[in-house]
Amino acid sequence: MMEQKTLFEREDSEPLAARLRPQTLDEFCGQKHLLGEGKVLRRLIEGDRIGSMIFWGPPGVGKTTLARIIANRTQAKFIDFSAVTSGIKEIKQVMEQAEKNRRFGEKTILFVDEIHRFNKAQQDAFLPFVEKGSIILIGATTENPSFEVNGALLSRCKVFVLQALKTEELVELLRRAVTDERGFGRQKVEISEEALGIIANFANGDARSALSTLEMAVLNGELNGDTTVVTQETIEQCTSRKSLLYDKTGEEHYNLISALHKSMRNSDPDAAVYWLARMLEAGEDPLYIARRVTRFASEDIGLADPRALEIAVAAYQACHFIGMPECTVHLTEAVVYMSMAPKSNALYVAYGMAKKDAMNMLAEPVPLVIRNAPTKLMKELDYGKGYQYAHDAADKLTNMQCLPDSLLGKEYYFPTDEGVESRYKARLEEIKAWKKSH
DSSP states (O other): OOOOOOTTOOGGGSOHHHHTOOSSTTTOOSOHHHHSTTOHHHHHHHTTOOOOEEEEOOTTSSHHHHHHHHHHHHTOEEEEEETTTOOHHHHHHHHHHHHHHHHTTOOEEEEEETGGGSOHHHHHHHHHHHHHTSOEEEEEESSOHHHHSOHHHHTTSEEEEOOOOOHHHHHHHHHHHHHSTTTTTTSEEEEOHHHHHHHHHHTTTOHHHHHHHHHHHHHTOEEETTEEEEOHHHHHHHHTSOGGGSOTTSHHHHHHHHHHHHHHHTTOHHHHHHHHHHHHHTTOOHHHHHHHHHHHIIIIIGGGSTHHHHHHHHHHHHHHHHOTTTTHHHHHHHHHHHHHSOOOOHHHHHHHHHHHHHHHTTTOOOOGGGSOOOSHHHHHTTTTTTOOOGGGSTTSOOOOOOSOGGGTTOOOOOOOSSTTHHHHHHHHHHHHHHHHHO
């Protein structure tokens, strides 16, 4: 149920994001792939056929809001539960109340924010109540639930992936905040479309961040009679960043990441660090940059320096652990390392060639010799017959065929002489020579 305000609470004392929290699906911003007309989640909500589910997505995309809308729509008791402050004792107390509610025919939706923070024992405490139907569990997480949520609990929940909001969706939300009476509709606010676009770009897909920035900009706007004027300069002061670094169409976002990638590829650490700084100081998500650097480590360096991937993943984890602005030095370390490392795109090329064959030959059977044979019938059908266990061979090599007949002799990986990949090249030549002679 929605929490009632006391007599002494003023509605406009709440943050803008709280005042504008959508009450219905039609007010909800974004997630058209789930909530558009005829889409699966919308049909489940409108048909009151909601089961336990997990919302996985970045901050500020509406996970909590959507859970509240579902609770209102189904007339269920809504319990907001924090994985940060609650233990097994609190879980059991809530479960007992939910069980009582069920006996009186009332549904209970238990919303668990940051469910990935619960340990195994805490997650297991939910299981019997989810199975009995005492509660409808809605978990929210910014982490991959495959790794962070117990398999037993995960198998009883439908996972819905929520996406970061698009710039145009955030602009629409900000526009509504200026005109809606729950927002700034009761006062005159003058703000340009370009300024709304700047705020939307800085928010990086986070509605809460966008609304908080708008609220700060309006509160610090220039009074002109009874009108509050929000200028670009005001927005720059509120964000502590220069807005001209990213244009409102988002094209500069792609231009800058391209510049970073190509500077690293061209072994130019100075240029790479400059483009890194341009992106971070413009408000880019450091995790986005870390993901691109991780891709670069395998696409453009690969086995020429296998340590590059370790450095990239470590930088991503560092960004995740401590965030901005402290993680700038970790990204700088990774970017300089990538720039200085020997380059090879052999892995990128190998996968591209293999992908083409895989797509054109989807029906190629796995050779019987390398199939598993866990049942008697499979053994009778010659699954695994003639399999040669390489560890038992003197040279740890066999002449067993692992490709389908139609691709026999096909090669995809062509190592270069760059860095330590030259060692892999020499080893591959030895392997090929051995197989040719046997």
